[in-house]
Amino acid sequence: MSQEKKELLKVEGLKKYFPVVSGFFSKVTGYVKAVDNISFTVNEGETVGMVGESGCGKTTAGRTIIRLIEPTAGNIYFKNKDIMQLKGQELKDMRRNMQIIFQDPYSSLNPRKTILEIVGEALEVHNIAKGKEKEDIVANLMEKVGLSPKYINRYPHEFSGGQRQRVGIARAIALKPSLIICDEPVSALDVSIQAQVINLLIDLREEMNLSYIFVAHDLSVVKHISHRIIVMYLGKLVEMAETEELFAHPCHPYTQALLSAIPNPDPTNKSHRIVLTGDVPSPINPPSGCPFHPRCVRRKPICSKEEPPIQHRTDTHFYKCFLEPDK
Amino acid sequence: MEEEKKYKKVSYWSVVWSQFKKNKVALWGLGAIILLLLQAIYSPFLSLDVPLVYSVEGTTHFPFLVELFNKNRFENTVDILFNGIMVASPFIVALWFVLKKVLSFSTSKNLVIFIGFLILVCILSSVASENTKMGNKKYKDEIAAAKADGKKVSAIFPLMKWSYKETDLEGRNPQAPSAKHLLGTDATGRDVLTRMLYGTRISMTIGVVAVSIYMLIGIVLGALAGYFGGAIDLWISRLIEVVICFPTFFLILTLAAFIEKRTVFHVMILIGVVSWTGVARLVRGEFLRQRGMDYVQAAIALGISRAKIIFTHILPNAMGPILVSATFGIASAILTESSLSFLGLGDTTAPSWGGILNVGRQQGKLWLILAPGFAIFFVVSVFNLVGEAIRDAMDPRLRQ
Numbered sequence: 001m002s003q004e005k006k007e008l009l010k011v012e013g014l015k016k017y018f019p020v021v022s023g024f025f026s027k028v029t030g031y032v033k034a035v036d037n038i039s040f041t042v043n044e045g046e047t048v049g050m051v052g053e054s055g056c057g058k059t060t061a062g063r064t065i066i067r068l069i070e071p072t073a074g075n076i077y078f079k080n081k082d083i084m085q086l087k088g089q090e091l092k093d094m095r096r097n098m099q100i101i102f103q104d105p106y107s108s109l110n111p112r113k114t115i116l117e118i119v120g121e122a123l124e125v126h127n128i129a130k131g132k133e134k135e136d137i138v139a140n141l142m143e144k145v146g147l148s149p150k151y152i153n154r155y156p157h158e159f160s161g162g163q164r165q166r167v168g169i170a171r172a173i174a175l176k177p178s179l180i181i182c183d184e185p186v187s188a189l190d191v192s193i194q195a196q197v198i199n200l201l202i203d204l205r206e207e208m209n210l211s212y213i214f215v216a217h218d219l220s221v222v223k224h225i226s227h228r229i230i231v232m233y234l235g236k237l238v239e240m241a242e243t244e245e246l247f248a249h250p251c252h253p254y255t256q257a258l259l260s261a262i263p264n265p266d267p268t269n270k271s272h273r274i275v276l277t278g279d280v281p282s283p284i285n286p287p288s289g290c291p292f293h294p295r296c297v298r299r300k301p302i303c304s305k306e307e308p309p310i311q312h313r314t315d316t317h318f319y320k321c322f323l324e325p326d327k
Numbered sequence: 328m329e330e331e332k333k334y335k336k337v338s339y340w341s342v343v344w345s346q347f348k349k350n351k352v353a354l355w356g357l358g359a360i361i362l363l364l365l366q367a368i369y370s371p372f373l374s375l376d377v378p379l380v381y382s383v384e385g386t387t388h389f390p391f392l393v394e395l396f397n398k399n400r401f402e403n404t405v406d407i408l409f410n411g412i413m414v415a416s417p418f419i420v421a422l423w424f425v426l427k428k429v430l431s432f433s434t435s436k437n438l439v440i441f442i443g444f445l446i447l448v449c450i451l452s453s454v455a456s457e458n459t460k461m462g463n464k465k466y467k468d469e470i471a472a473a474k475a476d477g478k479k480v481s482a483i484f485p486l487m488k489w490s491y492k493e494t495d496l497e498g499r500n501p502q503a504p505s506a507k508h509l510l511g512t513d514a515t516g517r518d519v520l521t522r523m524l525y526g527t528r529i530s531m532t533i534g535v536v537a538v539s540i541y542m543l544i545g546i547v548l549g550a551l552a553g554y555f556g557g558a559i560d561l562w563i564s565r566l567i568e569v570v571i572c573f574p575t576f577f578l579i580l581t582l583a584a585f586i587e588k589r590t591v592f593h594v595m596i597l598i599g600v601v602s603w604t605g606v607a608r609l610v611r612g613e614f615l616r617q618r619g620m621d622y623v624q625a626a627i628a629l630g631i632s633r634a635k636i637i638f639t640h641i642l643p644n645a646m647g648p649i650l651v652s653a654t655f656g657i658a659s660a661i662l663t664e665s666s667l668s669f670l671g672l673g674d675t676t677a678p679s680w681g682g683i684l685n686v687g688r689q690q691g692k693l694w695l696i697l698a699p700g701f702a703i704f705f706v707v708s709v710f711n712l713v714g715e716a717i718r719d720a721m722d723p724r725l726r727q
Binding site for chain 2: 098102
């Protein structure tokens with residue numbers, strides 16, 4: 001991938017704290033720091049993978065970026081335009097450029113609407129096409145995602161999970177966006193279908209010059225599609241690097257543990273598996289210092305006291321840890 | 328290959344209907360509701376003391392049509408409206424045909440035009456009734472008198488020659504069922520069967536109008552609370568809790584006692600205004616559940632407006648339980664009205680089933696209790712049956 005690509009999305013210091021309320025008067029007793037101060041960029045045509053355990057804030061981060069959830073703080077620039085302040089018509093116009101694909105293909109399609117209505121409604125709302133024209137566009141989109149257009153008037157419940165996910169993809173690309181947030185789009189599908197959907201996403205990326213933020217908890221899936229990978233832990237960004245770089249030289253102990261968990265098909269190559277003990281700590285009371293230190297196999301006394309610094313291994317590979325990069 | 332390109336168009340409601348048809352019991356129930364509705368509309372043909380046609384010494388009179396809009400004969404506005412619908416019914420059927428087959432608009436557009444036409448008919452008939460200066464002419468006496476004078480008289484009456492307020496004083500009232508009065512008469516000598524027939528009109532209107540009123544209030548408040556949450560939800564929920572604290576029936580009783588000249592419309596509004604809490608809670612719950620679903624998030628991400636999301640995305644999904652509760656609501660509104668009339672707090676001039684039942688209780692006569700009692704039971708169970716069937720038919724997961 002060429003390095004001199006235009007910057008599409010820039011996220012700066014994004015935070016999302018959910019208040020924890022208790023008692024009769026709904027007093028705020030604390031915050032769940034679902035997304036805590038993350039910054040990154042996405043270039044045109046680039047796919048950024050976002051990985052981490054369940055509950056680490058990947059989904060919240062994705063949804064905050066397209067403003068399905070209002071962030072607590074931070075700036076998001078899309079094509080150098082601050083989208084945090086947008087309202088009304090401007091916000092509606094912005095939505096044309098950013099779309100989302102959901103994890104659960106069952107709840108993400110309105111069971112009361114046909115495929116034509118589900119995929120075509122956005123076209124009508126944005127005054128792109130109506131009536132027969134809309135029908136033709138939808139039929140085209142269906143072909144593009146590998147569905148037969150003769151199913152255009154069927155309801156979602158008449159489809160399988162993989163087909164539904166294709167409908168979800170058709171809906172997301174209907175407005176010809178430049179960025180799509182893929183919120184674990186293949187986690188709910190079985191393995192053979194996963195590969196098909198991933199390949200479809202790659203084909204669409206090449207064809208429509210799309211950028212993806214690909215949220216997943218499965219590193220092997222992310223490896224296949226992403227150019228760059230962000231590793232998140234407890235709402236914080238812990239490591240970011242190009243895909244090859246990250247897989248070759250994982251620096252953060254958490255990333256190393258994640259990578260060691262990928263099954264190795266070669267029986268002679270017995271890799272050393274780092275097994276993390278304990279659960280993800282509560283994001284209401286995150287551990288002091290480095291949030292990963294209670295589970296870290298290489299922790300030092302300083303880890304629980306101070307926040308780790310950002311260290312660079314290469315220009316584009318950085319991570320948050322006290323450990324020196326192994327060059 | 329060309330055939331593959333042909334799109335099969337199936338509307339959502341046609342799917343629901345094909346599903347509904349599979350439930351035979353509910354189909355009979357729906358048939359019964361339609362029959363009841365037809366009976367309500369065409370009651371004047373079944374029983375009225377006005378002849379369709381009569382001629383005295385060669386002069387023919389057609390008093391029927393005009394008398395339908397005579398306020399002195401039909402004191403109740405409900406009856407005037409139903410008479411208007413009866414007169415307009417051939418046109419209504421024609422309109423439906425034109426809309427459906429000739430113009431082939433979308434179903435929602437059809438429905439709007441159709442309801443507009445119905446409202447027009449209602450307004451016209453009430454205006455017509457306002458302007459009549461006819462007295463309460465006794466055609467039967469006139470014809471009998473003419474016959475006694477030896478004039479040549481012929482007349483065609485509806486099936487029964489009674490009006491619901493005409494008193495028959497030729498026997499000791501209440502009279503037991505006989506050939507003259509198939510279900511007997513009440514304490515003042517009014518024909519019970521005729522009152523039952525016109526009572527269908529009252530019950531149907533009460534059910535539909537009262538439920539429409541409280542559905543409207545309940546859906547709007549519940550949807551706002553469930554969709555927006557936060558402070559709006561807090562205030563609406565507190566309002567619901569305040570209203571729900573009052574026992575509905577006693578609240579209606581108390582309010583009804585304050586109205587001096589009660590009509591059935593007062594009763595409808597009373598039922599509508601105090602019974603919306605259940606629907607509001609139901610809708611709120613459904614909206615809370617649907618709000619978090621990904622398809623709503625997708626709709627927001629696509630830039631679809633809030634109103635559109637609330638009314639065209641979430642509401643249809645929440646409609647199943649609402650519709651079921653509406654049909655149950657019709658049944659319970661009919662019961663409430665009957666109870667009010669039974670306690671003498673309904674519209675005293677209207678021929679209501681509950682009112683007949685009340686007279687039966689006072690007189691201790693079986694025919695005065697069984698007939699309206701059975702009618703109430705029948706209507707309530709039929710609406711419940713249909714409601715359940717609609718719920719099953721609307722659930723896409725239950726479809727085969």
